[in-house]
Amino acid sequence: MPRIIKHPELRREELLDHAQALFLTHGYDKASLNDVIATAGVSKGAFYHYFASKEALLEALAARFARQALAGVQDVLGDPALDPLGRLNALLAKSRQAKVETAAEAWALFETMFRPENLVLFHRINLAAGAAFSPLLVEIIKQGVADGTFRTFDPEGVADIVMQFGMATHDVVAKAIVGGSNADMDMAIEALEKRVRLYEIALDRILGLPDGSIRIGEPGYVRAVMTARRAGPAARRAVPPKIRKRS
Amino acid sequence: MPRIIKHPELRREELLDHAQALFLTHGYDKASLNDVIATAGVSKGAFYHYFASKEALLEALAARFARQALAGVQDVLGDPALDPLGRLNALLAKSRQAKVETAAEAWALFETMFRPENLVLFHRINLAAGAAFSPLLVEIIKQGVADGTFRTFDPEGVADIVMQFGMATHDVVAKAIVGGSNADMDMAIEALEKRVRLYEIALDRILGLPDGSIRIGEPGYVRAVMTARRAGPAARRAVPPKIRKRS
DNA sequence: CTTGAGAGTAGACCATCGGTCGGTATAATA
């Protein structure tokens, strides 16, 4: 019955791809629905066939981010050889890696990633990712409390703090940026590294662990990824696309 | 030269008052500029005489919140008898008091205070308040590090964590709410109290203090204020005003 | 081979949004 041009789900994904590029570069509010459908080469009727609203598009995008993030972490949870501390460290490292790579990607695309106009988009992503990750964190912490590795009276609360720390890294980078020069990026990297060290110690102490137990990726990892990306092919990617009637 | 109907500054404040009520009950995005000027009984021209844009109105509102919060805290900083720990505790207690009272006020007005549509508004308020409070916090922490009360290598980072904790209380309440019944409010209060206890211990440990040093207001304070407010005259205030052509 | 139901598509159209603009009223100054 339907006119099959591509696989049915593919069209939706395509729409999400274009929306993601536009939202990341121009912000959710500033990128209009007309921009999205214009760059995707789709009519309004087609769009509203796949999504109920612009809002729904944002939610679907955030959900996809969360799904991807969760997928990259399943192996850690499935590994029965890891103890709670090992699990927690692996999860944090994965999370940090994903964050840094996303940041590097966005930086190569456009520096506006960390501008306030992206607040809504990132809040949604963090919300969706948080909803997906939080139960896993709680489970790990409870496990650690049960076997005596961790000491806390509020696993859910600690899990929330961990999520907070993760989300706050975005703000750290944003604060360290004034313009968009290389020096600014160096500052941002340095600030992020220092903050991560603080978070590690904070989590050690909150969980009653000896300092140095929690390791969110090796020092220097952030710099390595971001400089590599900046010089790599991703940096040479096409500048943010946007189809407007009048510039 | 001007046509003086009231004191010149009063008009602006009045506009802010109406905007505040509307933004808190309906959200920044959903409350249109026409709603604001309609409830305030002011023409569009008049509005744009006082504010450059709707965005500027939001910023002015956030700035007023921050100014008020800061004013209520000046006496603490001016007291030379307090040591760093005493100062920090007093500052945290004041901050919590302001938060709880604002929450109680908003709850009495309308339960939608904690809905996601208020993200933008609260982000602005927290940003403005953070910008005002952060330097004070850093100063206090540095002072404490200097005299050996606190132990940390990153006073700015710790200050940021304190601010994060403060902002997160909003999310804690939001998460505890499903509908808007009394039971929900009880849940929210309980969750908030528990979370505050966790934050206290977390800060103790991050700063290298013995457990129980940091006290963010006495236990039971949240419940006392919110139940008092709910039964008080504020609860009987008029329901959220909004003038629309068509409902 | 015909047909018709429904997924998929197109784009004119709509109310409403934040914001602009030409104009008017007032009153202190010159």
Add this chain to the structure above:
DNA sequence: TATTATACCGACCGATGGTCTACTCTCAAG
């Protein structure tokens, strides 16, 4: 009195997110 700047008004503007009707294409049923 003429000038000038402030305070204010509201019709109007382009753009936005969203709706609606009409159409095309596909394929299973007859």
